[in-house]
Amino acid sequence: MPDTLLDMRGITKAFGGVRALDGIDLTVRRGEVVGLCGENGAGKSTLMKVLSAVYPHGTWDGTIHWEGQELKAGSIRETEAAGIVIIHQELMLVPQLSVAENIFLGREPRAAGGFIDFDAMYARAAKLLADLRMGHINVARPVADYGGGECQLIEIAKALSKNAKLLILDEPTSSLSRSETETLLGIVRDLKARGTACVYISHKLEEIEAVADRVTVIRDGTYVGSAAMADITAHDIIRMMIGREMTSLFPREDHPIGAVVFEARNVTCLDPHNTRRRRVDAVSFQLRRGEILGIAGLVGAGRTELVSALFGCYRGPSTAELFLDGQPITVRNPRQAVAHGICMVPEDRKAHGIVPGLGVGQNISLSVLGRYAGAGLIDEHRELQDVGAAITRMRIKTASPLLAIARLSGGNQQKAVIAKMLAPAPRVLILDEPTRGVDVGAKYEIYKLIFEFVKQGMSIIMVSSEMPEVLGISDRVLVMGEGRLRGDFVNDGLTQEQVLTAALTPLDAAA
Ligand SMILES: Nc1ncnc2c1ncn2[C@@H]1O[C@H](COP(=O)(O)OP(=O)(O)OP(=O)(O)O)[C@@H](O)[C@H]1O
Ligand SMILES: [Mg+2]
Known part of the structure; x- marks a missing residue:
């Protein structure tokens, strides 16, 4: 086929005795967006590392044809020169270097005499970020000054500066907010219009539906199939991924909810860099025995700060009055929290x-x-x-x-x-974005566990940006916006619109 850009055949790769990939095929046509789907551990990232020569030719079996020629790349440098650019699932920025230095690492623009031309580098970096609607980022500042979503977009700017013919995005939106995700999807569409192909890996199937022309599904390192997105639904993709029908995404089970176990009054967290700013502002709530309390809100609403304060690990000045079984308790650090039976699964697993x-x-x-x-x-x-x-x-x-x-x-x-x-x-388990990067089947397993725990009397506080998840399993939903509590709803047919409206409406404005 003349318009075939990439043709991978029979790719097989083992680690020690374990076959991570077993005869996988993947084709990408010029200017096409292919969604690559599969459960956690199916082999998606490994397949892309084979393609980009993170695993060089000779360390795997099978063949790769690129623009009609067999590709036997020995390094990432070679695949990049050929026009294959990968943005890895785990970010690879150097925190101490500036944003611009990260973007042009190893490819810095040079002035006569061989010195790095900082002016040119800053200008080009600023232009790339402006195109990503990230003009507020100061390209001379170290990457360490920026948060997860911004770092993800800096990685994307870096990839775009390499003029890819094929861009590989491995879970690009796991730390992006909704609007950042929309920006990214727009960029993928723009690139496609200009002829750049893309392999897009995501567990968020609505993103796959939104950008993919075709989908390839792999399961346990084996090839399941490919189909045009127009011919299939997200439901079909899930069935191909897990190999069985999945009738419901949320295994909701009835469970008794008892008396108030835990109460937080006036939780306030100050911004560590600017103590006049309140990241969390006098938030109070109660948690009952056996209750699943969802905490919804937009990125930056103060949800992670709130639960960090409950667990004694907020990185800044905070105050709170906490009660367990009606008795005041002191939680200054995670050790004290755990001693009181409060545990937390943090948002950033790599850091904590x-x-x-x-x-x-x-x-x-x-x-x-x-x-x-x-x-x-x-x-x-x-x-x-x-x-x-x-x-x-x-x-x-x-x-x-x-x-x-x-x-x-x-x-x-x-x-x-x-x-x-x-x-x-624990008696109280705090989960901050518990299913980030987790596939649908594994999510289901995690929800089933959550229901098992509450049936035994454990109480759960769950922060999640995935609205269907919050609505799918919570008994009650707190909505935060700009550090304040903007809603406290019993989840009895609660809708996304109700939650979003609450998140976006300041209380004073509603009054
Ligand atoms: N360097 C390695 N050494 C040993 N095993 C590995 C290595 N890299 C990957 N694996 C194994 O290969 C399998 C495929 O992993 P891979 O990271 O490709 O999955 P994935 O489809 O990207 O999953 P996820 O959706 O969770 O990111 C897994 O079972 C993993 O444990
Ligand atoms: Mg992966």
């Missing part, structure tokens, strides 16, 4: 959730309790049994409990983090 160099099993058994209370003697036999049970229960896909956790696929790392926080059996 995992110890990358340790095995999956060690990460799970390294529960907050053990870590802070001093483990004493460890019963290794018991530990192995518990870890084995957790891996089975959470369906964590790992070759062995001893495999370094950083080697797991993104979603499987998330499941391991949740398993770890459940080891001390």
Whole structure:
């Protein structure tokens, strides 16, 4: 086919004894957007690392044809020169370097005499970011000054500066807000109009539906099929991904809700860099036994700050009056929180959730309790049994409990983090974006676990940006906006519109 840009055939790749990819085919035509779908651990990122020569030719089997020629690239440099540019799932920016230096790392514009032409570099970086509607970013400042969504867009600017013929986006929106996601989808469409092809990986199927011309699905390292997006629905993709029908995405179960267990009054968090600004402003709420309390709101509404203050890990000045069973408690650090039976699964697993160099099993058994209370003697036999049970229960896909956790696929790392926080059996479990980067099947498993826990009397506070998830499993929903509580709804047929309206309407304006 003359318009075929990329043709991968029979790609097979093993790590040790485990086959991550087993005879995968993938074709991309010029200017086409192909959605690559599959459950956590299916092999999507690995396939893209084969294509971009993160895994060089010779470390895998099969063939890659690029613009009609066989490609046997030995390094990323070669694939980039050919026009294949990848934005990895885990960001690769250097925090200490400036935004512009990151964008042009290794390709800095030079002036006569060979010196880096900073003026040209800053101007080009600023132009790229302005095109991404990120003109407010100061390209001379270090990347460390910017948050997750901004870093993601800086990575995208970097990729765009390389004039790709094929752009690979591996979970590009996991830390983007709704409007940033819209911007990104617009960019993908613009690029396509200019003839740039794209492989788009996302667990958010509405994004795949919005941009993909065609979809290729893989499962457990094997090829399932490809279809034109016009011929299939998100439902079909899910069935191909998990290999069975999925009738409901939310396994809602009736469960009794008891008396108030936990209460927070006047939680206030000041911005660490500007203490006159309140990130959370006098938020109060109650949590009942067996209740699932969802916290919704737009990015920057103060949700993560609020729950961090409850867990004693907010990075700045904060005050709160907390009560457990009606008695005042003090929580100045996570150790005190855990001692009171309050545990949290943090939003950013890379920074707080995992110890990358340790095995999956060690990460799970390294529960907050053990870590802070001093483990004493460890019963290794018991530990192995518990870890084995957790891996089975959470369906964590790992070759062995001893495999370094950083080697797991993104979603499987998330499941391991949740398993770890459940080891001390808390009374109040705080989950901050628990299913970020997790596939639909695994999400379902996580929700099932949440319902199991509340049936046993645990209470859950769940921060989530995914509205269907908040509405799908919460008993009650708190809505935050600009650090304040803007709504407290019993979830009895609550709609997205009601939540969004509350998030966007300041209380004084509503009054
Ligand atoms: N360097 C490695 N060493 C050992 N195993 C690995 C390595 N990289 C990936 N794997 C394994 O290969 C399989 C495929 O992983 P991959 O990261 O490609 O999945 P994925 O489809 O991108 O999943 P996710 O949606 O969670 O990002 C997984 O079982 C993973 O544990
Ligand atoms: Mg991946």
